[in-house]
Amino acid sequence: EYGITRPKGHKVSFHYNSTVEDMHFGKTHPMKPWRLTLTKHLVLGYGLQYAMDTYEAVAAGIDQVRTFHDPDYVEFLSQVSPQTFDKLCQVPRFRNHVPAKHEGDSVDLGPFNLSTSPGADCPVFDGMSKYLFLYTGATLAATNQLTTNQSDIAINWSGGLHHAHKSEASGFCYINDIVLSIIDMLRIYPRVLYIDIDVHHGDGVEEAFQRQPRVMTLSYHRYGPYDDTGHKFFPGTGDLSDVGLKGTVGEHFALNVPIGSGIDDRQYRYLFESVTGKAIDAFKPSAIVLQCGADSLGGDRLGQFNINIKQHGECVNFVKKTGLPLLILGGGGYTARNVARAWCHETALATNNGAHLSDKIPLDLVPRPEAFMGRAHGDGQLFPKFQKDHRNECVESDLEMKVKKLDEELKY
Numbered sequence: 276e277y278g279i280t281r282p283k284g285h286k287v288s289f290h291y292n293s294t295v296e297d298m299h300f301g302k303t304h305p306m307k308p309w310r311l312t313l314t315k316h317l318v319l320g321y322g323l324q325y326a327m328d329t330y331e332a333v334a335a336g337i338d339q340v341r342t343f344h345d346p347d348y349v350e351f352l353s354q355v356s357p358q359t360f361d362k363l364c365q366v367p368r369f370r371n372h373v374p375a376k377h378e379g380d381s382v383d384l385g386p387f388n389l390s391t392s393p394g395a396d397c398p399v400f401d402g403m404s405k406y407l408f409l410y411t412g413a414t415l416a417a418t419n420q421l422t423t424n425q426s427d428i429a430i431n432w433s434g435g436l437h438h439a440h441k442s443e444a445s446g447f448c449y450i451n452d453i454v455l456s457i458i459d460m461l462r463i464y465p466r467v468l469y470i471d472i473d474v475h476h477g478d479g480v481e482e483a484f485q486r487q488p489r490v491m492t493l494s495y496h497r498y499g500p501y502d503d504t505g506h507k508f509f510p511g512t513g514d515l516s517d518v519g520l521k522g523t524v525g526e527h528f529a530l531n532v533p534i535g536s537g538i539d540d541r542q543y544r545y546l547f548e549s550v551t552g553k554a555i556d557a558f559k560p561s562a563i564v565l566q567c568g569a570d571s572l573g574g575d576r577l578g579q580f581n582i583n584i585k586q587h588g589e590c591v592n593f594v595k596k597t598g599l600p601l602l603i604l605g606g607g608g609y610t611a612r613n614v615a616r617a618w619c620h621e622t623a624l625a626t627n628n629g630a631h632l633s634d635k636i637p638l639d640l641v642p643r644p645e646a647f648m649g650r651a652h653g654d655g656q657l658f659p660k661f662q663k664d665h666r667n668e669c670v671e672s673d674l675e676m677k678v679k680k681l682d683e684e685l686k687y
């Protein structure tokens with residue numbers, strides 16, 4: 276009806292399990308799996324299911340998760356719930372993993388940086404174990420589609436949880452599905468390029484491969500003081516000078532593009548296309564993983580950039596043009612209706628149907644039209660223009676300096 280067609284000779288697979296929608300991190304916790312429900316509504320409303328193959332995700336196995344994570348941590352995650360947490364904390368081998376208390380910590384943290392207190396970034400909630408193994412299973416199934424040559428592009432919007440460490444949850448991330456995917460890819464592909472457009476630094480992925488010259492990590496992120504309190508924007512790493520572990524063969528295979536608040540479409544495009552283009556030319560990846568965190572959009576509850584949905588999508592287009600096997604993942608994104616808009620648009624771009632999505636959302640075909648209606652919710656448009664709500668601290672000469680510096684780095 277909307278002219279959605281299946282691209283010839285180009286297969287896209289979409290991996291999802293609706294069970295993740297029922298999860299709640301806590302009442303005012305910014306991470307809302309509900310954004311995935313809205314994304315699904317738009318994808319189906321526009322008829323994009325006809326342009327790709329959809330797969331129901333199954334949970335990852337414990338052994339698969341252990342290829343990166345600590346066995347104690349994996350066992351803890353597979354058993355934890357609000358009911359079992361206190362008891363599990365008493366087990367000696369888990370108790371060894373309680374992080375040291377820092378001055379000013381507002382909540383008591385349990386083993387592996389997990390906590391049942393409501394102020395925690397990584398709370399223990401009902402159904403959590405199921406949720407973690409499902410989003411991971413979806414990423415691994417998507418990866419398998421690529422490594423077996425069955426898909427050209429594979430998508431999992433519930434994945435992309437880039438902060439999780441080997442034996443520690445961090446920043447709303449528990450299992451690092453990205454690292455697990457790249458480990459799988461390395462069995463098939465000589466080199467994998469990881470690109471991260473989430474507003475936060477992709478620290479967990481960078482750290483996992485800091486000694487690995489076959490993986491290049493490239494993150495674009497807000498970096499610097501958060502506000503006038505002197506706190507740094509989370510996680511506080513990812514400086515321009517951070518290029519992988521010095522003195523190892525992994526040195527020069529991590530790139531970071533730290534960005535000030537309020538960056539606009541034109542500036543972001545300049546940075547993204549210069550640096551990504553040069554990284555692709557220099558590294559010559561055999562496959563690409565693109566983390567599409569939507570908290571880099573203007574109007575995000577946690578983000579501080581001013582970029583619009585079309586520019587966010589241009590990043591996907593730019594990477595897609597290489598024609599390399601491409602894994603597209605979600606990540607952050609805290610203004611749910613805009614996350615859904617961006618990821619629906621990017622699903623369409625992946626299937627070559629980007630040109631056919633009307634700016635007018637087919638409200639009669641989406642179950643919750645009110646989520647996209649009214650002035651405050653974007654007036655029923657797929658591409659509403661975001662109000663610039665962050666002062667633009669990016670200056671051209673500074674952006675040029677960064678591009679030049681990274682260009683030098685890529686000459687190694």
Ligand code: ZL4
Pocket residue numbers: 301302303304305393394395396435436437438445446447448473475476509568570577606607608
């Ligand atoms: C919340 O309202 O900067 C957690 C977290 C819970 C519920 C009520 C408790 C209120 C904002 C954030 C007190 C909350 C204090 N609730 C949280 C240093 C911090 C310690 C924890 O997009 N406090 C930590 C993590 C970041 C910090 C960002 C991005 C993930 C991704 C990929 C992760 N953590 C300060 C904050 C709330 C909360 C409200 C919050 N946490 C905002 N930013 C953070 O890159 C998915």
Ligand code: CA
Pocket residue numbers: 471472473474475476477494495496
């Ligand atoms: Ca990033």
Ligand code: ZN
Pocket residue numbers: 473474475568570606607608
């Ligand atoms: Zn983020």
